Amino acid sequence: xxxxxxxxxxxxxxxxxxxxxxxxxxxxxxxxxxxxxxxxxxxxxxxxxxxxxxxxxxxxxxxxxxxxxxxxxxxxxxxxxxxxxxxxxxxxxxxxxxxxxxxxxxxxxxxxxxxxxxxxxxxxxxxxxxxxxxxxxxxxxxxxxxxxxxxxxxxxxxxxxxxxxxxxxxxxxxxxxxxxxxxxxxxxxxxxxxxxxxxxxxxxxxxxxxxxxxxxxxxxxxxxxxxxxxxxxxxxxxxxxxxxxxxxxxxxxxxxxxxxxxxxxxxxxxxxxxxxxxxxxxx
Numbered sequence: 001x002x003x004x005x006x007x008x009x010x011x012x013x014x015x016x017x018x019x020x021x022x023x024x025x026x027x028x029x030x031x032x033x034x035x036x037x038x039x040x041x042x043x044x045x046x047x048x049x050x051x052x053x054x055x056x057x058x059x060x061x062x063x064x065x066x067x068x069x070x071x072x073x074x075x076x077x078x079x080x081x082x083x084x085x086x087x088x089x090x091x092x093x094x095x096x097x098x099x100x101x102x103x104x105x106x107x108x109x110x111x112x113x114x115x116x117x118x119x120x121x122x123x124x125x126x127x128x129x130x131x132x133x134x135x136x137x138x139x140x141x142x143x144x145x146x147x148x149x150x151x152x153x154x155x156x157x158x159x160x161x162x163x164x165x166x167x168x169x170x171x172x173x174x175x176x177x178x179x180x181x182x183x184x185x186x187x188x189x190x191x192x193x194x195x196x197x198x199x200x201x202x203x204x205x206x207x208x209x210x211x212x213x214x215x216x217x218x219x220x221x222x223x224x225x226x227x228x229x230x231x232x233x234x235x236x237x238x239x240x241x242x243x244x245x246x247x248x249x250x251x252x253x254x255x256x257x258x259x260x261x262x263x264x265x266x267x268x269x270x271x272x273x274x275x276x277x278x279x280x281x282x283x
Contacts, residue, residue, distance in 0.1 A: 031140055035085070035119055036149035039093035044151070046098035047108040048194060055087045055115055056191035067178075067186025068278045069118070071125045081122060088115055092149045104194035106170055111191050112148065113160045114178050120146045120157075121180045126281045130180045131273045171236040171247065172201035174229060175208055183213070183227070183272035205251030213269060217256050222264050228271040241266040 062074045074080055091112055100108075117130075120142045124133050133142040147154040155164075165173045178187040185208045192200055209215040214227040230237070230244060238244040245259050245266070252259065274280065 031145065033120075033123070033140070033146045034149070034154065035116060035147065036089040036092040038149055038152055041093060044093055044095035044098075046104075047094055047096070047100040048104035049098075049100075050091050050094060050108055052087075052091070052107075052111050052191040052193070054083055055091075055111060058084060058087070059187070059189045059191060063187050063189035064278060065189065067188070068276050069121075069180075069187065070278045071122060071275075072277075072279055075122050075125050084115060084119055084122070088112070088119060088148055091115070092151070094151050096151045101194060102168070103197045106165070106168060106173065107192040107194045107197050109160055109165050110173060110176050112150070113157060113165070114176075114187065116146060116148050116157060116160075117142075117178055117180050121275070127275060128281050129273045129275055166236060170201075171233070172205060174233050174236065175204040175251075176201055178276070180276055181271075181273045182276050183270075184229070184276070187276060202251060205248070209248070209252050213272070215252065215269075217252075217259055219258055222261075223267060224259050224264050225267040225269050228268045231268040 058074075058080060061080070062070045064070075091108070094108075120133070121127065121130065123146075124142075127133065130142060133140060135141050143157045145156065147156055161173075161177060165177070175185045176188070176192065178184055185204055188200070188204060208227070214229075215225070217224045224245065226248075234241065234244045237247040242260075242262060242264070245264070249257070249260055
């Protein structure tokens with residue numbers, strides 16, 4: 001598929017994302033779940049003009065300072081589950097041809113990704129892990145089959161992450177995108193904004209690496225262990241583990257400045273896929 005030139009970076013990324021998405025099998029027969037709706041308004045907003053305040057209010061209401069979500073309480077509220085649906089529908093009514101600053105594009109797509117993930121989990125709740133809804137053969141895969149309408153196109157979580165956001169050359173997105181698991185970066189209980197994005201992403205990184213389950217370093221043995229997230233996506237930060245550690249250094253805990261030295265051994269920590277639930281579902 002040939003991607004036509006667009007007037008904004010986000011539009012070009014969307015075109016690429018859709019071409020990738022359309023080339024995928026339908027989750028080997030899995031059912032698609034559609035969120036939002038097509039928008040036929042002619043006066044659609046640019047990405048910079050999207051109002052994220054309703055999503056912000058939901059995050060402040062249901063997400064605590066540890067990034068854990070009150071899924072049971074949220075799902076019990078018909079008004080607030082509808083409010084999330086309304087936010088996704090409204091945010092999808094945009095015109096990607098209209099120019100928007102890169103920070104506004106990043107904030108928009110991060111918010112959409114996180115809101116869609118929350119929608120997907122609320123749909124399945126009660127559940128113990130997002131991995132229980134990621135069938136690879138013959139069934140529903142939340143990352144591929146949960147689709148949101150954006151400017152007349154349907155996008156999956158995979159398409160938003162890999163074919164849009166990762167193409168925008170801001171590796172810190174991996175410290176903001178939430179996979180609904182305790183091992184992933186904690187869900188911030190506010191919506192992202194264009195004007196504060198740089199500070200917000202750096203702050204996310206500092207919170208993430210402050211947790212020993214995500215980072216620890218031993219100067220004596222010259223061993224640095226980081227989240228498995230960086231085994232999967234480390235090359236977005238740098239070509240080698242040493243390059244990646246240099247990129248991460250401003251976000252690492254104090255007293256670990258030595259991790260930029262050569263000759264270190266890098267290991268990857270186990271990833272906790274249990275749901276980021278304030279009241280985990282018991283087995």
